[in-house]
Amino acid sequence: MQRLFLALWPDADTRRALARLARSLTPQPVPAHNLHLTLVFLGATPAAQAAAYRAALAGLQPPPLTLALDRIGCWRGPRVLWAGPSQPPAALLALVDELNSRLQPCGFVPEARPFAAHVTLARHHRDAPAQCELTEPIHWPAREVVLAESCSTADGVRYAPRLRWAVEG
Numbered sequence: 001m002q003r004l005f006l007a008l009w010p011d012a013d014t015r016r017a018l019a020r021l022a023r024s025l026t027p028q029p030v031p032a033h034n035l036h037l038t039l040v041f042l043g044a045t046p047a048a049q050a051a052a053y054r055a056a057l058a059g060l061q062p063p064p065l066t067l068a069l070d071r072i073g074c075w076r077g078p079r080v081l082w083a084g085p086s087q088p089p090a091a092l093l094a095l096v097d098e099l100n101s102r103l104q105p106c107g108f109v110p111e112a113r114p115f116a117a118h119v120t121l122a123r124h125h126r127d128a129p130a131q132c133e134l135t136e137p138i139h140w141p142a143r144e145v146v147l148a149e150s151c152s153t154a155d156g157v158r159y160a161p162r163l164r165w166a167v168e169g
């Protein structure tokens with residue numbers, strides 16, 4: 001069984017900027033290679049279900065979009081330190097809706113809570129800052145959506161892209 005999710009995958013420049021931001025805020029950031037923005041969490045997925053998801057996503061053409069990650073915050077319950085856009089682009093919200101719509105005929109049930117666009121910078125963060133604006137936003141021109149697998153390794157969890165869809169334009 002694979003633990004899967006769909007995500008925007010940052011290009012090298014965006015990944016470096018996110019990693020710098022995370023290191024400036026916490027001594028224990030998410031490893032740079034794991035930084036991403038989850039669009040849809042699929043969870044533990046049997047092989048047959050994963051194949052159905054791949055078939056449902058065939059021909060996906062993600063729209064061009066640029067994110068302005070201009071806020072940081074911390075969800076107190078799970079103590080997740082995050083960066084996100086104060087105004088998620090309409091194209092991002094439409095993409096999430098399209099992914100959910102494509103997957104529902106395969107038995108996928110979308111989350112009931114509203115989509116919250118964010119990049120996790122740290123988990124189990126102790127010093128929970130109030131949500132605030134970044135003085136220098138990170139501009140992320142989204143170039144690809146990935147189907148990624150969460151893989152347990154001796155060095156911890158690593159997210160591994162399994163399929164990629166280039167953003168149009």
